Amino acid sequence: GATLDTNAYVDILKSRFSVIAQYVVKCLNTYNLCVIDGFLGEVTGKEILGEVNQLHHLGIMQKGQLVHSHASTSASDNIRGDVITWVDGRENICENIQYLVSCMDAVVKNCSSLLEGYTINERTKAMVACYPGNSTGYVRHVDNPNSDGRCITCIYYLNQNWDVRRDGGMLRIYPEDTETVANIEPKFDRLLFFWSDRRNPHEVLPALRERYAITVWYYEAEERARALKKFKGELSNHPKKQAVPLFNGSQDNS
Ligand SMILES: Cn1c(O)c(C(=O)NCC(=O)O)c(=O)c2ccccc21
């Protein structure tokens, strides 16, 4: 068939991201969350998984957080949970992670123009997380309980053939205004959006197999500005709290 020239290809991508954004905004406004399956396709998803595996096995991930060990306090008994590392995508082994983040940015940029009263032009770096599969999870929490500026949580899952009955690791969201619970399987090439504030308390159930995800938090400009004034310098130093501008559309994201 006819080979697409790059511009035509970029135009198709752009229109796809704007169609996805319309769906994301409708879901966020109705359910406080949105799931997009098959976001990048098998080939790109596998490339990203390869880079994340490399980060993990090159030991670039920080030590897993300590989860409460049982009665004994001896170091050997402490169980380590999720291991994380922060990437801004410009590291040399992260070009596919960078591509993923630029696609997330493209969708969120479109969402921002559709969300009345929200201006989203900054985000955190990407947090790459791995649960080791030793039945540790993540306690119930709200990502942004005190208006630190983060308004949308965006998570991309990388787990092929994940079966929650065997592997656990379900993300359980307790939407504030409904008693129905949302059970999200951390499926390969799945993209999840949800409001970062108190509307979405959530937990990761114990994972029995290595469970990878890449998370980006998007800042709302006004809330972020207020938070920076209120919390003074405290917010700006921690990598999670540093804000970076979204990739701009014209930048070569090939
Ligand atoms: C490793 N990990 C997390 O997995 C989630 C989280 O909510 N994950 C949801 C999920 O993976 O489905 C977090 O919110 C989180 C916050 C700070 C540091 C690490 C963190």
Ligand SMILES: [Mn+2]
């Ligand atoms: Mn969370």
